[in-house]
Amino acid sequence: MALKSANEYRSSPRRISVYNSLGGEKAAFEPLDPAPVSPRVKMYVCGLTPQDHSHLGHGLNGVRFDLIRRYLLYRRLDVQFVQNVTDVDDKIINKVLTTKQDPLVMTRDFTDEFYRCMDRLHALPIEAITRVTEYGPQIVRFIESLVARGFAYATPEGNVYFDVSKKADYGKLSNQNTSMLYESVRKELDKEKRSPLDFALWKRDESTALSQPSPWGIGRPGWHIECSAMIHEVLGDQIDIHGGGLDLKFPHHENEIAQSEAFSGGKFASVWMHGGLLNIDGQKMSKSLNNFMTLVDGLEHYGAALFRFVVARLHYRSALDLSDKLFRDNLNALLDFHRLLARFPDLDRVAPDTASPQGRAVIEAFEGAMDNDFNSPEALVVLEKFRAQLAQALDSGKETAQQLAPGARLLLELGQVLGLFFDSLESVEEQGLGLIARILGTQPLTRGGVSSLIRDRAEARASKDFSRSDEIRKELAARGVEILDSKAGSTFRFV
Helix, strand or coil, X not given: CCCCCCCXXXXXXXXXXXXXXXXXXXXXXXXXXXXXXXXXXXXXXXXXXXXXCCEHHHHHHHHHHHHHHHHHHHCXXXXXXXXXXXXXXXXXXHHHHHHCCCHHHHHHHHHHHHHHHHHHCCCCCCCEEEEHHHCXXXXXXXXXXXXXXXXXXXXXXXXXXXXXXXXXCCCCCCCCCHHHHCCCCCCCCCCCCCCCCCEEEEEECCCCCCCECCCCCCEEECCCHHHHHHHHHHCCXXXXXXXXXXXXXXXXXXXXXXXXXXXXXXXCEEEEEEECCEXXXXXXCCHHHCCCCEHHXXXXXXXXXXXXXXXXXXXXXXXXXXXXXXHHHHHXXXXXXXXXXXXXXXXXXXXXXXXXXXXXXXXXXXXXXXXXXXXXXHHXXXXXXXXXXXXXHXXXXXXXXXXXXXXXXXXXXXXXXXXXXXXXXXXXXXXXXHHXXXXXXXXXXXXXXXXXXXXXXXXXXXXXXXXXXXXXXXXXXXXXXXXXXXXXXXXXXXX
């Protein structure tokens, strides 16, 4: 990503305003690092529990936090981005006991598949991926410290629990008091816990190769402790941003705060960010509802470029209701961007227009949108208006492609700040043709096939065979393709 904001973050007249789930308010983002130039931002986002193929919700979360990370980098912040992989978990253990798979091979394969998908979505590489299986001794030491400080207790059966009663502000993230939370926790049958709210830090378990020795016997970490311990090891006791899906707010992130602040005695994360959840055609995605879609299948069905574009057109805190109609409705908007950019074949040799009044106005409007809690839908409106201006100027002949190229380069690079416009026009058209064919239940047309029919139609019109011309138009329309005629020739859109 080449383009950067004109000013260093701390010398900029405007800060990024971020909605903090802890407290429920927007506030100016101030990095913990006091450096005046490129201050370091420690950012941790909860990742996979790889017991099956990742689904579209994982891709949604991945794209959203990649977009946020990209914009922080654009604003000249030095982001240290860490993501975990929970490769020790109840579901993983249950699956390997049933299938007899090697748990490390299974979780590694599913993890690799997910990050290959994220690469197709042009997500930046993760600087550090922390796996629970690689931090066993560190997690044990973290738990030992909590026990020594009186925040956790071990049981004769070899389990360790966090004592919620010792944390007076427990529930501050989900904005619930302890008495109310009694109704929302799962009532476990074991009699070891002092309170139903207490949660497991260590579980006695000798069932698989994932178990390991500890001062309390053979076992494995609980779900919540892993993130706290790995953040402590990699990023320290306090971080700038902790992110994840809204479904993790309680109990996972609530418990993270409790155990991390009990461990350090200080604040854990300055900002908590939660992405809205994923629905499919108005319903929660679920295998039982038969609307579950893996990320691999989703990218094949919708196309990676279009999936990323649709995600960017909705605010990260909004729920995303995926449907074929949503993607179909956005396909032409994405195509318009790529069609314009394709009219400037040598953009890699052109510097972006950051100095002209128009260029500065576009950048100011783009940054104004993104500085308002990463409002990517508003930022895309800015880019769409700029695209329309460039297209109108080019079509009118008032300015040449050479004159407009710096503006097109600016459009490209601002789009890439959002992770967009990396794919070629040819790729986007092929993805669109595939999606429309799947929606209609027909065999997909190829770009070459569409171009051939457009040429046949042009020849029919030239020879005044209007019957054949109309026949070709109707044939394409029946397969979701509309011919557009202009002075420059004919092209197509999706209907």
